[in-house]
Amino acid sequence: MTPERYQKFRAVLDRRQPDLTVMTDQVHKNHNLSAIIRTCDAVGIADLHLTQPKEGYRGIRRRSMGSHKYVNVHHYDRVQDTAAHLKQQGFTIYAAHFSEQAIPYHEVDFTQPCALMLGAEKRGISSEAAALADQHIIIPMQGMVASYNVSVAAAVILVEAQRQRLIKGMYDQPKLPEACYRKALFQWGYPELARYCDERRLPYPELNDHGQLINPSLWYEKVRTCKHESIDERGTEHE
Structure with a gap:
């Protein structure tokens, strides 16, 4: 974006x-x-x-x-x-x-x-x-x-x-709740990544003041770690 x-x-x-x-x-x-x-x-x-x-x-x-x-x-x-x-x-x-x-x-x-x-x-x-x-x-x-x-x-x-x-000046100040605002902003700017997160129930990565992902490599690493931990837990339960 x-x-x-x-x-x-x-x-x-x-x-x-x-x-x-x-x-x-x-x-x-x-x-x-x-x-x-x-x-x-x-x-x-x-x-x-x-x-x-x-x-x-x-x-x-x-x-x-x-x-x-x-x-x-x-x-x-x-x-x-x-x-x-x-x-x-x-x-x-x-x-x-x-x-x-x-x-x-x-x-x-x-x-x-x-x-x-x-x-x-x-x-x-x-x-x-x-x-x-x-x-x-x-x-x-x-x-x-x-x-x-x-x-x-x-x-x-x-x-x-x-x-x-x-x-009445009702368009002059933001009125959306902050959570809705941030969610829409991310979905519009990163639709494919937002879809990926929604399907896996993951939190969206944070954006900086220019709309860029903050430390995306760290976020991806956390996602991979959570994914591996989930697989390990299912394997342990299965055993």
């Missing part, structure tokens, strides 16, 4: 908004999900919460989103589980959904901890998901079409959230 790339990563992580997120319900087309992830990254969202849809389940695989390494995608089997997790974290859930209670999206205060819930383009969110939302929001339409594509709707609403947060 070059010093320039390291500083770029830090600048991006400094602007991440851990109290702004997106959750999906029944969004099953990969190109829509990819576009939503791209928008999340663009406005500083670190996490997307994806409820596995009933339709198109086979078409959605975690590895299909591997190129979107800058946004963490969390998978849930039921929208109830997604909503419960976010509400436990203090998020208010705003669902993009046509209903009598819906208000225009720009009337929402997106500077508070909140999650945007999005549904499939044709059917929208499920009735179960609609009941879980704290507030329904809409994008006022002026033409013949009834709604935007889900990925376009996500961009419209999230850019408004970004605008409100920029006005």
Whole structure:
């Protein structure tokens, strides 16, 4: 990792908004999900919460989103589980959904901890998901079409959230917890080494102020020593 790339990563992580997120319900087309992830990254969202849809389940695989390494995608089997997790974290859930209670999206205060819930383009969110939302929001339409594509709707609403947060200076100071910040910084800068460590449950090597590994030879030696000790212990137990 070059010093320039390291500083770029830090600048991006400094602007991440851990109290702004997106959750999906029944969004099953990969190109829509990819576009939503791209928008999340663009406005500083670190996490997307994806409820596995009933339709198109086979078409959605975690590895299909591997190129979107800058946004963490969390998978849930039921929208109830997604909503419960976010509400436990203090998020208010705003669902993009046509209903009598819906208000225009720009009337929402997106500077508070909140999650945007999005549904499939044709059917929208499920009735179960609609009941879980704290507030329904809409994008006022002026033409013949009834709604935007889900990925376009996500961009419209999230850019408004970004605008409100920029006005309040919420991008000016780092907000990610230190452990999350350091983990993401290492994973972005050294993805293969991070994968190696994760698979073996090893701690990441430390980085210096320029993003370089601190004494990598010593770290590799410790890894080899631990590996040999583990093999010896298994052999002793076997005997």
